[in-house]
Amino acid sequence: MKRTVPPGFTFEADAVAIGASAGGIDALFTLLTDLQPPVRAALVLVLHLPEQHESRLAQVFGHRTGLPVEEARPHAPVEPGTVYFAPPGYHLLVEDDRTFSLSCDPPVLFSRPSIDVLLESCAEAYGNRLLGVVLTGANEDGARGLAAVKACGGLTAVQDPDEAAHTVMPEAAIRLAQPDFVLPLSGLRSLLHTVVRR
Numbered sequence: 281m282k283r284t285v286p287p288g289f290t291f292e293a294d295a296v297a298i299g300a301s302a303g304g305i306d307a308l309f310t311l312l313t314d315l316q317p318p319v320r321a322a323l324v325l326v327l328h329l330p331e332q333h334e335s336r337l338a339q340v341f342g343h344r345t346g347l348p349v350e351e352a353r354p355h356a357p358v359e360p361g362t363v364y365f366a367p368p369g370y371h372l373l374v375e376d377d378r379t380f381s382l383s384c385d386p387p388v389l390f391s392r393p394s395i396d397v398l399l400e401s402c403a404e405a406y407g408n409r410l411l412g413v414v415l416t417g418a419n420e421d422g423a424r425g426l427a428a429v430k431a432c433g434g435l436t437a438v439q440d441p442d443e444a445a446h447t448v449m450p451e452a453a454i455r456l457a458q459p460d461f462v463l464p465l466s467g468l469r470s471l472l473h474t475v476v477r478r
Contacts, residue, residue, distance in 0.1 A: 294409040299395030301417030303445025316346035366393035373401035399425025408433030417449025426457035437461040
């Protein structure tokens with residue numbers, strides 16, 4: 281596990297899958313604010329939200345980044361240079377043909393959408409062209425999914441628990457997945473820009 285991004289580091293991703301829970305909105309603001317095109321990768325995000333509430337994440341983050349921000353829709357293609365959020369109440373998956381699907385399967389670790397479900401599906405769809413990221417959170421969702429990303433040859437990164445608002449999620453991901461990078465948000469932001477920029 282590296283605590284800094286080495287000078288000259290390169291990795292070409294077709295997609296970035298990011299999971300966050302408690303404290304995740306502020307962390308995502310740091311990562312995504314002022315991210316501007318051209319961007320070669322799609323960014324697909326799960327943020328744990330109450331199922332019964334309408335999500336306004338696309339509108340909120342649409343004002344923070346220079347990229348299009350949408351709520352993922354079933355059967356829609358995953359487009360490069362676009363930020364997608366999972367809708368509340370559904371698991372979000374990326375199929376092998378790189379289109380979205382939604383599932384009403386039971387919650388995973390009390391969460392629907394589940395970070396594990398997203399990361400596992402993205403690992404199968406993108407293999408070694410995927411960056412998987414786990415941020416702050418108060419349960420262990422994301423650890424198993426990040427391990428799947430690594431097993432499929434993808435790049436893995438976790439927010440440094442020392443600065444996370446809630447440490448359970450990043451600590452679990454570090455234990456199970458042994459990620460390539462454990463970084464503060466500033467380092468994750470640099471890694472993200474390195475990976476997604478054309």
